[in-house]
Amino acid sequence: xxxxxxxxxxxxxxxxxxxxxxxxxxxxxxxxxxxxxxxxxxxxxxxxxxxxxxxxxxxxxxxxxxxxxxxxxxxxxxxxxxxxxxxxxxxxxxxxxxxxxxxxxxxxxxxxxxxxxxxxxxxxxxxxxxxxxxxxxxxxxxxxxxxxxxxxxxxxxxxxxxxxxxxxxxxxxxxxxxxxxxxxxxxxxxxxxxxxxxxxxxxxxxxxxxxxxxxxxxxxxxxxxxxxxxxxxxxxxxxxxxxxxxxxxxxxxxxxxxxxxxxxxxxxxxxxxxxxxxxxxxxxxxxxxxxxxxxxxxxxxxxxxxxxxxxxxxxxxxxxxxxxxxxxxxxxxxxxxxxxxxxxxxxxxxxxxxxxxxxxxxxxxxxxxxxxxxxxxxxxxxxxxxxxxxxxxxxxxxxxxxxxxx
Numbered sequence: 050x051x052x053x054x055x056x057x058x059x060x061x062x063x064x065x066x067x068x069x070x071x072x073x074x075x076x077x078x079x080x081x082x083x084x085x086x087x088x089x090x091x092x093x094x095x096x097x098x099x100x101x102x103x104x105x106x107x108x109x110x111x112x113x114x115x116x117x118x119x120x121x122x123x124x125x126x127x128x129x130x131x132x133x134x135x136x137x138x139x140x141x142x143x144x145x146x147x148x149x150x151x152x153x154x155x156x157x158x159x160x161x162x163x164x165x166x167x168x169x170x171x172x173x174x175x176x177x178x179x180x181x182x183x184x185x186x187x188x189x190x191x192x193x194x195x196x197x198x199x200x201x202x203x204x205x206x207x208x209x210x211x212x213x214x215x216x217x218x219x220x221x222x223x224x225x226x227x228x229x230x231x232x233x234x235x236x237x238x239x240x241x242x243x244x245x246x247x248x249x250x251x252x253x254x255x256x257x258x259x260x261x262x263x264x265x266x267x268x269x270x271x272x273x274x275x276x277x278x279x280x281x282x283x284x285x286x287x288x289x290x291x292x293x294x295x296x297x298x299x300x301x302x303x304x305x306x307x308x309x310x311x312x313x314x315x316x317x318x319x320x321x322x323x324x325x326x327x328x329x330x331x332x333x334x335x336x337x338x339x340x341x342x343x344x345x346x347x348x349x350x351x352x353x354x355x356x357x358x359x360x361x362x363x364x365x366x367x368x369x370x371x372x373x374x375x376x377x378x379x380x381x382x383x384x385x386x387x388x389x390x391x392x393x394x395x396x397x398x399x400x401x402x403x404x405x406x407x408x409x410x411x412x413x414x415x416x417x418x419x420x421x422x423x424x425x426x427x428x429x430x431x432x433x434x435x436x437x438x439x440x441x442x443x444x445x446x447x448x449x450x451x452x453x454x455x
Contacts, residue, residue, distance in 0.1 A: 051076040051116040054105035057171035058097025061179060064367065067097040070174025071105030073112060083108040083442060086174040090366045090420030092377060098123040099144035101175065102130070106151040107388055108442065115156045122165045131160045143381050150385070254396035255437035259297065260408045261400055263317040264289035264431045273347055276340035276373070279312045289431035289455055290317040294324035296454035297400060303327060304397040307390065309335040309404060317431070318402040325400070332389070334382035337404035341373025366420035376406065376423055383410040391438055411436050415444040431455060
């Protein structure tokens with residue numbers, strides 16, 4: 050099947066509040082087969098253009114297309130993807146690699162530059178994404194947001210300092226959430242042709258991702274940035290993993306367990322897999338953020354070491370820690386993981402064992418919101434969240450941060 054993909058991206062400020070849009074047409078450009086749009090937080094025009102291309106290619110793949118004609122008004126993206134221009138900018142390299150990976154899954158992909166006036170459909174979607182998110186106000190609020198650093202005796206908080214982004218968790222949070230959502234498991238007894246999550250209109254049987262954060266480690270006890278370091282689970286962490294596994298085993302109908310390659314996640318995943326009697330698959334894209342030179346530091350220590358960068362990092366997902374990784378880069382690989390899981394396990398339930406940032410990113414993708422969610426959502430150790438992704442592109446979040454089984 051041949052389809053036409055038109056994609057666009059924009060940034061109001063370059064860098065500034067950004068978004069993308071993509072539309073998939075039939076071969077005659079007579080009927081729209083799929084639409085995609087999403088706000089991206091603060092980033093550049095070129096990043097937004099590439100993100101639009103990625104969304105369009107992913108949508109074409111989901112439709113089962115074998116040949117794709119890509120039309121964009123970004124000469125840079127078209128020339129780079131056609132191989133006539135080199136990709137030199139560091140921020141563009143992972144985007145281009147991801148796009149080439151998607152291209153390799155088709156029999157043929159051709160790239161064509163078109164004038165902006167001929168790309169009005171995708172341009173409209175990109176602008177809707179930027180308008181709907183009200184990103185300008187969000188960015189201003191993030192820049193001036195008071196992030197008081199809590200001590201051990203501080204009140205419980207849902208969003209604290211960066212401990213809610215990396216594997217750092219405030220101690221003593223004893224909130225109890227519902228142990229499960231009643232709708233979970235309903236899809237297995239529902240005709241996919243009739244299934245819908247309610248008023249959203251999304252149809253078909255979703256791929257349900259049960260997002261499990263790993264158990265406690267010594268670095269999480271000490272509230273230190275824990276990214277690519279590999280501390281093992283503590284005794285409490287192993288108990289948390291066992292309790293989570295037992296909870297999942299009572300639900301059944303789980304196809305597989307996938308996990309980050311880091312030891313703390315693999316230990317948690319193995320406990321779940323044994324209880325469920327399903328295989329474990331390691332996905333490198335589920336690894337935690339690389340915090341670079343901030344690895345092992347507390348929030349205060351990192352802020353004192355690099356005060357200006359740390360302050361800006363808290364509100365700009367495109368900024369990496371020193372010699373580390375940005376949250377935008379994390380999102381790129383997590384999007385690839387999501388595409389893989391939806392392709393490998395369509396309509397099935399899959400346990401995803403990972404870390405704070407990848408789990409939040411999957412929730413962000415399901416909600417279709419900007420990067421501020423990364424800074425405002427709290428996830429406990431060994432907590433469970435549930436996101437569903439439908440074959441028509443719809444998505445829903447059914448559960449966030451359940452710890453009732455611990």
